[in-house]
Amino acid sequence: MLIIKKVAVALLATSASCNGFSSRIHPSQASRTSLQANSGLDTDLVLPSFSTKDEYTSYLQKAGSLPQGFAVGTAKGTFVSVEAPALGPLPIKATVIHLTEGPSDSWGAVFTGNRFPGCPVKVGRSRLVEGHPIQAIVINNKVSNVCPGGDGVAAAESVCAAVASKLSLPGGANSVIPSSTGVIGWRLPAKELAEDVVPLAIEALQTKSAYAAAESIMTTDRYPKLRSKTLSDGVRIVGVAKGAGMIEPNMATMLGYIMTDATIEKSKLQAMLSEACNRSFNSISVDGDESTSDTVVAIASNLKPLSSEDELKNAMYEICEGLSADLVRNGEGTGHVIRVNIANFPGSEYDARRMGRHLVNSPLVKCAISGLLAHCTVRNDPNTGRIAGAIGSFMGKFFPDKSVDEMSLTLGGRTIFSNGKFVLEGDAVEKELSAHMADAQLGEHDDFPKHQKFVEIGVDFGGTSGGSNVIVLGSDLTKEYVEVNADYRS
Structure with a gap:
């Protein structure tokens, strides 16, 4: 079925059109x-035109101003694939999103409907079902950790444990969500990530902009994708995403992360995310192929009072729609x-x-x-x-x-x-x-x-x-x- 699946709660029945960019032409x-x-x-959610890559980068860096209570860090490393050692050392990146003021119960997620989901998807679903508060997300590119030899779930959990240890998270590995994108079938280089790359990403944590995360999670993407909005009450919401191929609901070869400092209940945030994704990411296609690793996570630091839930809901919708259009444009x-x-x-x-x-x-x-x-x-x-x-x-x-x-x-x-x-x-x-x-x-x-x-x-x-x-x-x-x-x- 071409719907986004989520864990533990039936998908909301939603109206299904996209919002987003100014539409010049309609049937009538x-x-x-x-x-x-x-x-x-x-119809006003339109990015400006850009003449150079530097203009685009500068725009995203400013637009990526992080909500209160979030930090982002990225780092590069290398690994040798067990499946293809002849290729020699290969590059890999890690991205860490950290809630600096403590774990949050207010988070939601949607995952791929592919029957061969990646091991990080399995871990994320488990976190959602069990209701663990979340304080960090760790993302790697290059290897998707899908149906690998060995224990892919254990590998993902070991990287989560490394993040929890380095950040001294009170919730331990259960307070970390893993995400992976890249080659299907390869084993996750968990040791290299846990011991080398993740510590460097944590050392690089900064509270200024989400741009580094948008850039770090890319694979075949030609450029990073980031959308943001500040609500009338000062609440901030920022989203980043990656994806260029296997774009077809549910959802795509895509990862998306939405951060807000709004104070909101978990169930309401999950409902907003589910509806926004169904009406945006579920209405795009590049090649008709559905990936094994798709994940969109929304998390709130609960540090600012929210005046209007409808305004936050609309903003999340706008951001998801903007990112979904960016994914197709960058296909x-x-x-x-x-x-x-x-x-x-x-x-x-x-x-x-x-x-x-x-x-x-x-x-x-x-x-x-x-x-x-x-x-x-x-x-x-x-x-x-x-x-x-x-x-x-x-x-x-x-x-x-x-x-x-x-x-x-x-x-x-x-x-x-x-x-x-x-x-x-x-x-x-x-x-x-x-x-x-x-x-x-x-x-x-x-x-x-x-x-x-x-x-x-x-x-x-x-x-x-x-x-x-x-x-x-x-x-x-x-x-x-x-x-x-x-x-x-x-």
């Missing part, structure tokens, strides 16, 4: 108004980010998201958006027939009894399909559509996000009885994606 003004009313869209080989706005779908929001993911996961649609097909003479060839074909395929398989007679399609704000017919007469239309795609194009090797633009696809099923409204994000398919995944062991 009416559907846009309906979507915003139903989903709480914040492996991504040349365009696709935003599908579905209005009046004749079914549930869950099924509307399924249709959106079917569309953005269609290889033919992804290649058409990329404009890198071998037979294309023009880059950014709109190839609109593939969009209608993918939608028709989904509806024919799963909703054959639902009418599509009133469905209309837009690309870049221009109607391309209505009343069962394409509306594509004239060279000017082709040029307009191609220009829209070219405007949203990303650099193949950019190490920072130059813009926040989308290839905008609108799907409106019409009708007068209403329906489900959702937004789904996806990416195109480029030669670079193939090269990255052919060269990188996962």
Whole structure:
């Protein structure tokens, strides 16, 4: 099932559209108004444009100002893989997030739905079920500790124990959550992490910015991802995430950590996180593959009074939505980010998201958006027939009894399909559509996000009885994606 699974509590039934970036194009003004009313869209949540990597880095360092009661430290080390010793010493990074004022009961988490979860996921689920207060999170890249030889759970616990010992945590290893990302099947270099890298990360702990964590947790990511907000009462919330491939709910090859100094009950924080993730990370796809290690953790230091739970809930939603869009934009080989706005779908929001993911996961649609097909003479060839074909395929398989007679399609704000017919007469239309795609194009090797633009696809099923409204994000398919995944062991 394409839902985020969490431990001990059934997933909340939530409305499912994304909020987030300012939307330039929608199927219709009416559907846009309906979507915003139903989903709480914040259409002003847009990062500025950047001209250089240094500009982007400087922005994130300032935006990453940590909430009260948090410290972040990172460090680098090396290890030799038991599975591939011929590769010699390999780099590995550790990141430690520390609650400086003591353990917190106010934390929540969501994890992958993959049936082969990583050992850190198993440990995290156990911490959640048993209700342990948390005072630290330890994250490593390079090795995901998934189904390894030996005892992967014991390896993860040993790293947690090292963190607890070095920080003199009263709750011991049970107050530490582990996370790992990287190669699947390799044993975690627990000794190197526990004895060498983690102590250095703890020595590097600082209370200024979360930027170091956003950078340290990356694998094939081209740039770090960080979002933050200060509420009207001064409460601070900051989120960092990593992920570039295996992006498909539940949730992705992604790790996310959200920190706030708000005073809030555990159950309420968990509910906020579950809903935010379901409506953001669960509405994106890069390649349709679900990872074994996905984890999103939210934790509160409880050091500032919270005036409005709704304001915190909305802020968490905005941050998760911003990070989810960043993940797609930074997807492996991504040349365009696709935003599908579905209005009046004749079914549930869950099924509307399924249709959106079917569309953005269609290889033919992804290649058409990329404009890198071998037979294309023009880059950014709109190839609109593939969009209608993918939608028709989904509806024919799963909703054959639902009418599509009133469905209309837009690309870049221009109607391309209505009343069962394409509306594509004239060279000017082709040029307009191609220009829209070219405007949203990303650099193949950019190490920072130059813009926040989308290839905008609108799907409106019409009708007068209403329906489900959702937004789904996806990416195109480029030669670079193939090269990255052919060269990188996962």
